[in-house]
Amino acid sequence: MSAAAEKEHTISIKPHEAEVLKELVLKYHVNTALEIGLAYGASAMTMLGARSELKLTSCDPFQQEDYQNSGLSKIADAGFQSRHTHIKALSDQALPKLLAEGKTYDLIFIDGDHKFSGAFVDFHFAAQMIENNGIVVFHDMWMRALILIRSYIKNNRPDLIEIPINCANMCAFQRIGKDERDGMVFKEFYTRKGYVKYHINRMAWERKNLFGKAVFRIKMILKGS
Numbered sequence: 001m002s003a004a005a006e007k008e009h010t011i012s013i014k015p016h017e018a019e020v021l022k023e024l025v026l027k028y029h030v031n032t033a034l035e036i037g038l039a040y041g042a043s044a045m046t047m048l049g050a051r052s053e054l055k056l057t058s059c060d061p062f063q064q065e066d067y068q069n070s071g072l073s074k075i076a077d078a079g080f081q082s083r084h085t086h087i088k089a090l091s092d093q094a095l096p097k098l099l100a101e102g103k104t105y106d107l108i109f110i111d112g113d114h115k116f117s118g119a120f121v122d123f124h125f126a127a128q129m130i131e132n133n134g135i136v137v138f139h140d141m142w143m144r145a146l147i148l149i150r151s152y153i154k155n156n157r158p159d160l161i162e163i164p165i166n167c168a169n170m171c172a173f174q175r176i177g178k179d180e181r182d183g184m185v186f187k188e189f190y191t192r193k194g195y196v197k198y199h200i201n202r203m204a205w206e207r208k209n210l211f212g213k214a215v216f217r218i219k220m221i222l223k224g225s
């Protein structure tokens with residue numbers, strides 16, 4: 001596998017994850033979707049291909065320099081460009097503008113900045129733009145930041161309930177009402193769940209030492225790469 005192909009394989013959602021995303025789009029009759037992180041276009045192609053009525057907005061400032069417009073090219077080649085809008089801006093700049101414009105969505109897929117601060121800001125704005133009964137979906141749930149955000153939502157957002165999906169690396173929350181918390185509400189959400197797994201996977205991702213390189217190779221063998 002070439003370095004470029006390996007990068008795309010590592011970053012993109014996997015086929016079984018794409019199938020879960022497609023099922024959500026179909027089950028909840030998604031007509032409007034927002035995606036944070038276009039990258040190679042795997043999730044965008046999945047959503048646009050699942051429903052001909054669906055219109056998708058993707059936010060990704062790195063499409064050209066990091067991905068050589070791969071995602072946009074795939075969308076154009078498939079003839080989906082008329083239903084797709086690309087915003088070349090960081091999500092913490094783009095999402096407040098979309099909110100100010102009154103934009104709302106049936107599904108929001110969060111797969112951009114995976115630092116706690118960045119992903120939490122994405123969720124903060126997503127929660128204000130998701131329609132009632134709409135879905136907020138997170139990817140890369142092996143990461144500690146995402147695990148903690150999931151715990152925060154479950155403990156602090158009664159207006160959002162987690163819905164079961166058949167994918168350990170993704171989670172989804174459905175809006176079931178308004179956010180009616182007062183200004184002082186807070187429940188502890190820290191958890192050590194996934195702590196060891198995250199650090200092992202992080203070493204495999206970085207491959208800076210022999211252990212990380214060995215774990216990465218084993219993962220590739222198990223995945224048939």
